[in-house]
Structures are given as structure tokens and as C-alpha cells.
Amino acid sequence: MRAHGSLSDIPPAGTSDHICRVDDAEDPAVDRAPGSGVPPFQVFLDEGRVVLAGTIDTFGADRLARVLTSSPVDGRVVVLDLGRADFVDVAGARTIARWARELGARSIELEVRGASALLRRMWHSLALDRLAPVRFAAAVA
Amino acid sequence: MTPVLDHPAPGFGHEALFYRGDDDLLAGLLPYVREGMGLGESVVVALPRPGLDLLRTALGDDAATVEFLDMAEIGGNPAQIIAVWDRAVREHAAAGRGLRGIGEPAYPGRRTAELTECRLHELLLNRAFDDGPSWRLLCPYDEAHLPRSVTRGALHTHPLRSTAAGPRRSREYAPGEADAMFRTVLPRPTDAVLRGIYGPADLPATRRTVAQFARTVGLPEEKVEALQLAASELATNSVRHGGGSGTVAMWVTQDAAVVEFVDPGQVTDPLTGRLVPSLEQECGRGVFLVNQLCDLVQLRSSEEGTTIRVTTWV
Numbered sequence: 001m002r003a004h005g006s007l008s009d010i011p012p013a014g015t016s017d018h019i020c021r022v023d024d025a026e027d028p029a030v031d032r033a034p035g036s037g038v039p040p041f042q043v044f045l046d047e048g049r050v051v052l053a054g055t056i057d058t059f060g061a062d063r064l065a066r067v068l069t070s071s072p073v074d075g076r077v078v079v080l081d082l083g084r085a086d087f088v089d090v091a092g093a094r095t096i097a098r099w100a101r102e103l104g105a106r107s108i109e110l111e112v113r114g115a116s117a118l119l120r121r122m123w124h125s126l127a128l129d130r131l132a133p134v135r136f137a138a139a140v141a
Numbered sequence: 142m143t144p145v146l147d148h149p150a151p152g153f154g155h156e157a158l159f160y161r162g163d164d165d166l167l168a169g170l171l172p173y174v175r176e177g178m179g180l181g182e183s184v185v186v187a188l189p190r191p192g193l194d195l196l197r198t199a200l201g202d203d204a205a206t207v208e209f210l211d212m213a214e215i216g217g218n219p220a221q222i223i224a225v226w227d228r229a230v231r232e233h234a235a236a237g238r239g240l241r242g243i244g245e246p247a248y249p250g251r252r253t254a255e256l257t258e259c260r261l262h263e264l265l266l267n268r269a270f271d272d273g274p275s276w277r278l279l280c281p282y283d284e285a286h287l288p289r290s291v292t293r294g295a296l297h298t299h300p301l302r303s304t305a306a307g308p309r310r311s312r313e314y315a316p317g318e319a320d321a322m323f324r325t326v327l328p329r330p331t332d333a334v335l336r337g338i339y340g341p342a343d344l345p346a347t348r349r350t351v352a353q354f355a356r357t358v359g360l361p362e363e364k365v366e367a368l369q370l371a372a373s374e375l376a377t378n379s380v381r382h383g384g385g386s387g388t389v390a391m392w393v394t395q396d397a398a399v400v401e402f403v404d405p406g407q408v409t410d411p412l413t414g415r416l417v418p419s420l421e422q423e424c425g426r427g428v429f430l431v432n433q434l435c436d437l438v439q440l441r442s443s444e445e446g447t448t449i450r451v452t453t454w455v
Contacts, residue, residue: 040345057344058377087348089373090426118366118434125433131420 083114114139
């Protein structure tokens, strides 16, 4: 917003505990915050969970979809940890719901941990649970 | 003299009921509800709490078959009410069961801006349901406590008015007022206004600035987050569909924090954001969600541009 000066996007997420970060090679710069050089969000694997950290809005939703789809998941349940997600908009929530539907088609259940009360409310208001069943759980301690 | 309708016409029967006091209200509602039960219809009642409790008590055991909704909860923002009826109509149509509703969006105690939006809501109900399945909606108006302009206005927004002899056509019904009202300019703020201009690169800063404003004026964190999400969705709409940029204005009134988004684009459908979006629908979810999350949302649009004013009560 020009009237308020240039504001940088979120600070980079810590990476010391990351086992594996999932990158999008197709278009890595598509949603970088202006002037920050830092992607608004990161996706990485940690102790079997897919962890989403940062800010997911409509301009990063396509990249998020590609990253989630290419995430190496197996087993009957996949855990998506949103405990470090600062902000998720409608497009971001729909992207997660579509991923859940993709997983469901492979008989894999998606468990979402650490979702904010607002995200859950959004999920209900938009009836995203009808797009794909998702189990919400508390944040990882 | 306007004839009484012996048999309600098929389609959407939207009827205003004017009452003075509890006995008068029950005299209008009880026969309507019991007639619906007798016809095997589902009855959904959305009233403010006093009326809800009054009707529930008066119905006795019959209340168990009625769905009661607190209008202050499902319709605090009048722009979210059509979605409630939309869901109900779909569900009951799918189940092959008739539906009749009672809805009192304009109840005493509402602020002036809310009553304005109630009027637009009532007009848009006709737009939303006139071509759909048959169902009836009876809308009580408290003549003893609402401003006269509101009760008189109900004759313009309802094609039918309730009488002791049955529903009559309202001669004052003016469906064209929906478009006219949608094109009006909202009253300008009289308080100091913070303004900013945003473009495609400014969305993160826009939502942060709105969140900061909301915290500064003392809104609870739940409302701050809702407002931040609303800012993101509405600014995104400006960038994607509204000419690529817009202006955000923020100000405080005696009882509210107000954030307003203006862009040069035009919204041609006044029902935008009011009907439940389909699961596969790509657009139209942002305004719908804002309507669900925020206290009062006012959308106006014309060739001159689009304004969405989001009011949060403090």
C-alpha cells in the first residue's frame, strides 16, 4: 500500500528442524513478496508431517497446489500441520480441500493439525467438508 | 380494493406481516405455522430471540417439528440471510418436501445502516427465489417499534402483505428498487479517514495494515483476523476483477470500525456473495465468505465503480 510505505512479507521460517523442504521448481518466484526475496510460504516434511509455514493467499495458491501434489506421502493418513501458517485465504483453503480430495481418491485421509479457528469457520462456511472429508486436530505440541 | 388471494400462486410467496405487540404477532404466525404443518411442509422460523421464545412456547408440543433460528445469529449481517434460505430451499426441494419460512430481519434495535441493508435484502429475496421452487416466507414487521419508513418500506419490498382474511397483493411493491438501491452511493464518512491505494504487489501490506487498524481501535483478535481475511479477499477481487487496483479507507465511528474498499470495476449482479457458491465454482467465494464473517457488509456498484463497506461493531 503506497500510502503506508513498503512492508515486507513474513520473516523466513526457521529451518533447523526440517528434514526435507518441498520446493516448486516450475515457478519458484511466482509468489515471492515484493522486495523481500522470501517466499510467502514454505512446505516441508517433518517427522512424517507435511508442514505449511507462512502466508498462503490467492497468488500463491497455484504454487501450493503443485507443491502439495508433489509432496511424498504414503500410508493411510497424511498429516498437514498448519500450526505455523500465519494466514490462509479462501484460495488457500480450497487448495488444501482439493488436495484432500486427491488424497481421498487414493484412499488416503487428510488430518489437518493446528488450523486456526478462523480457518475452521471458513471451511464450514464454504462447505469445503463436502469437497473432501478432512479431520481437524489440535496443534502438534 | 385489492383481492385476497384464495390460493397462493406457485413460486415464491414473499409476504409482509405487520403487528403491534405479542398477541398480534402470534395471531399472525400461529395459523401460518399450523397450516404449513397440516400440509406436511417443513417450517423454519428465523426471529430475534424474544419472538422466537414466544412462538416456541405458544406452539407447545408442535414446536418440536419446527426449526428455530435466532435471526440475530444467522442474520446479524443481513447480506448473509439469503444463503440460509437458499440452503433450506435446496434441502427441502431435494427431499421433496414443501417449505414455509418466517423471517424477521428488520427488528427493533437494529441500527440505521442495518435497516437499510434489511431493505435491500428483502428486495433481493425476490430476485433470488422468484424463478425457483415454490415456497413461502412470512416477514413480520413491528409497527409499534420500528421507524415508519421501515414498515412502509416493507410494502415496497414484499409482493404480498398479510391480512386477517389472507394474503393480498401489495400495490406498492417495487421490485425495481433493488437495482436502484444497489447503484446508490453509501453515505460518506463524517469522521477522519485513513486511506491507502493498493495494487497487485500490495495485498500482504493491505491486510497487515487493516489488521493493525483493527487492533489499534481495540477489536478482539477474533474480529481482527476476520477483518484481515476480508481485506485480503476484497483487495484480491479489486486486483483480479476490479481493474487491478483499489483504494482502502478506514475510519472509526461512535460504535464501529469501518473498512471500505473501492475499485473501478462493476459488479453487475446484486446477489453477488449472497447465494451459497457451488463447490466447483471458482469465483464469488470471497464476498460470500466476507458476508459470513463480518458484522455488516454493504456492497454497492454501478458504472462508476464498486464499493464494499465492512462495518465491525465495537
